[in-house]
Amino acid sequence: MEVSSCIVALSQLLLRLCCDMTEERGLLESSIALFFTQLYIGNHRDISLPFYGCDHPMSRLMVRILKNPEYPWKVKELAQEHHMSVNGFINEFRKFSGLTPLGFVQQTRLNKGKLKLENSNMPVALIAKECGYNSHASFTFYIRKVFGKPPLRIREDARKNICD
Known part of the structure; x- marks a missing residue:
C-alpha cells in the first residue's frame, strides 16, 4: 500500500472514531487525524475524503478549511451557514475539534x-x-x-x- 493511501486510510479511520467518541477520548484522535489529513491535503488539494457515515457538518467544514486555509474565513458567516448563533457555533466546533474555528484556521x-x-x-x-x-x-x-x-x-x- 502506497504511503498516501495509508495516510488517507488512517485519517478515515480516525475521523470515523471521532463520530463515536466520548469528548475526552476524541481530542487526541481528531488531532492525529487532522495532522495526517493536513499532510496529505498539502500536496493533493483536489482530494475528497469519504467519511464512512461520519457526516458531521463540523468534519466537512474542517476538511474545507484544510483544503483552503488561505480563504478569509469569518465565524459569523460560518455560524449562519450552519444555522447557529456565533457562540453556539464556536462551542460546537470546539467540542468537535478541540479548537475554536479561528484557532483551527490559524x-x-x-x-x-x-x-x-x-x-x-x-x-x-x-x-x-x-x-x-x-x-x-x-x-x-x-x-x-x-x-x-x-x-x-x-x-x-x-x-x-x-x-x-
Missing part, C-alpha cells in the same frame, strides 16, 4: 506555512500570502510564537536535517 495556516518553508525556496512573503496572511510581519510573528523560531531558521533547520 493552526492550519501555520502548519501549511511551516511545510512550505521546509520544502521550498519560495520567499517568506509569498508563503505568508499563500497561507492567508495579509503581511509578512504577521506571518513571521505567529510562526515564531507557535514554533519558537523565525521562518528562515525553520527553513535552515529543515535543510540541515536533510544533510545529516
Whole structure:
C-alpha cells in the first residue's frame, strides 16, 4: 500500500472514531487525524475524503478549511451557514475539534506555512500570502510564537536535517 493511501486510510479511520467518541477520548484522535489529513491535503488539494457515515457538518467544514486555509474565513458567516448563533457555533466546533474555528484556521495556516518553508525556496512573503496572511510581519510573528523560531531558521533547520 502506497504511503498516501495509508495516510488517507488512517485519517478515515480516525475521523470515523471521532463520530463515536466520548469528548475526552476524541481530542487526541481528531488531532492525529487532522495532522495526517493536513499532510496529505498539502500536496493533493483536489482530494475528497469519504467519511464512512461520519457526516458531521463540523468534519466537512474542517476538511474545507484544510483544503483552503488561505480563504478569509469569518465565524459569523460560518455560524449562519450552519444555522447557529456565533457562540453556539464556536462551542460546537470546539467540542468537535478541540479548537475554536479561528484557532483551527490559524493552526492550519501555520502548519501549511511551516511545510512550505521546509520544502521550498519560495520567499517568506509569498508563503505568508499563500497561507492567508495579509503581511509578512504577521506571518513571521505567529510562526515564531507557535514554533519558537523565525521562518528562515525553520527553513535552515529543515535543510540541515536533510544533510545529516
